[in-house]
Amino acid sequence: MNTPQPVTLSLNGIRLEPLGMQHEHGLREAAADGELWRLVFTSVPEPHETAAYIRQALLTPDRLAFAVIDETCGRVIGSTSYHDIIPAAARLEIGYTWYAQSYWRSRANTTCKYLLLSHAFDTLGAQTVGWRTDNLNTRSQQAIERLGAKKDGVIRGQQARRDGSVRDTVMYSLIRAEWPQVKERLAARLGLAG
16 A cells, blocks of 8 residues: 555545645634534544644654645635554554534535545555544444444543543444445445446
């Protein structure tokens, strides 16, 4: 697998561009849309921590972070990342994903996942794409399962939450052999099939 490099991806009015400090104000506004940092199971930064959040993402060696942009208005609506990138195993994960609450139940997440999965499998040559989420985050689990990912299991007591409690982490994956069928289904959901 090729190591992911900064790239801009776009489809259906959604653009993923490499996260940078120029996105700080937009991310701050996106996080405020629903006060998302109050959700104990998310990685959404508090408004005063947005710059630090971006710096940390940029300094993490096995992470490639993106700002999610609504191209119709130019608004930053959230962030997502490739992370835990293991080129020798042709594996990466998609995570650190969050969107302004006004974009929940929109096509934004499906579009982002289609872009990231297409790039991972079709361009980078990934064999496995994974996800992990808090066992309390049932919304995220349902979204991952709707993509067609398989539940690999639960790692108990895996990570501390921002409130100090310890979470169990639910792991999912999608392998290259499953991608063509998943791609076709996602394309149909996005109106791309033809």
